[in-house]
Amino acid sequence: MAKRAAPEVNAGSMADIAFLLLIFFLVTTTIEKDKGILRSLPPIDDSEVEPPIIKQKNLFTILVNRQDRLFVEEEDMDIKDLREAAIDFLDNGGGVNAEGESCDYCQGKKDPASSDHPDKAIITLKHDRETSYGRYIEVQNELVAAYNFLRNREAQRLFGNRYPNVDNVFQAMLDEKEKNQFNKDEKLNADIQRIKEMYPLKLSEAEPDKS
Numbered sequence: 001m002a003k004r005a006a007p008e009v010n011a012g013s014m015a016d017i018a019f020l021l022l023i024f025f026l027v028t029t030t031i032e033k034d035k036g037i038l039r040s041l042p043p044i045d046d047s048e049v050e051p052p053i054i055k056q057k058n059l060f061t062i063l064v065n066r067q068d069r070l071f072v073e074e075e076d077m078d079i080k081d082l083r084e085a086a087i088d089f090l091d092n093g094g095g096v097n098a099e100g101e102s103c104d105y106c107q108g109k110k111d112p113a114s115s116d117h118p119d120k121a122i123i124t125l126k127h128d129r130e131t132s133y134g135r136y137i138e139v140q141n142e143l144v145a146a147y148n149f150l151r152n153r154e155a156q157r158l159f160g161n162r163y164p165n166v167d168n169v170f171q172a173m174l175d176e177k178e179k180n181q182f183n184k185d186e187k188l189n190a191d192i193q194r195i196k197e198m199y200p201l202k203l204s205e206a207e208p209d210k211s
Helices: 012-028 079-090 133-162 166-178 186-198
Strands: 059-064 070-072 075-077 122-127 203-205
Touching: 059 079, 059 133, 070 079, 075 079, 079 122, 079 133, 122 133, 133 186
Parallel strands: 059 122, 122 203
Antiparallel strands: 059 070, 070 075
């Protein structure tokens, strides 16, 4: 009796199914992008003009040592108090800016021993090479939160409910830049630029200690 040949499996359709599944996963899968701290580095200045002299009272010095201890103006401080201390410094308004204008929107104590104007106020951060990354990010977040608090306050005062949270507006603009899309809302851009000029982010980072 002749042996029957084993039936062959038609695998042609399997390749089509596998190809369709591959396309499906490529289209639907979201690839997360790692994001760091957003900072715009200043352009290289080739001019020979000497930088202006910065008064010590316009500098808010912060040091994070190798044990992750935080020192503000050479005094030990808890991380939970850093944001309020930075706000008090930035919003002091105890003098005038480079144009000789006082800060009429500042709500600080106007202490003559603290910063003259938000345009002159500089926060300088220094850390040790052995400072933990987590503590460094904590400090950065608190400082940026201080700027955002003041910017949100002025956005509410000037524009009311039009911009209930300027943080979201800034983030929307950053998202637009990441997508390489041009934001055509000129009014929005002008309002945001106005707020940023009232409290410019002047955060300087010194070289970490090698020892």
